[in-house]
């Protein structure tokens with residue numbers, strides 16, 4: 001559920017409230033004014049878990065990196081195996097074999 005910031009025009013009280021996007025504004029907890037003003041706020045991408053900042057979403061996600069890695073690993077492994085021999089690669093870069 002999104003977190004909203006409100007400002008009460010009656011008493012100037014600032015408060016936060018969690019509620020559904022289309023729900024009515026909650027009354028001011030300080031003076032009871034029924035129509036506080038919603039303020040623009042940033043909604044955390046992940047609530048409860050690790051906080052992520054908006055800027056992070058422009059980069060690759062962990063899943064994207066993971067699938068990229070899964071895609072590239074066999075190629076890299078093959079390339080190195082051709083060059084050095086699989087035993088050498090397996091010994092020096094065991095992580096390349098983890099995804100088998």
Ligand SMILES: [Zn+2]
Pocket residue numbers: 008009010011012013028029030031032033
């Ligand atoms: Zn108020």
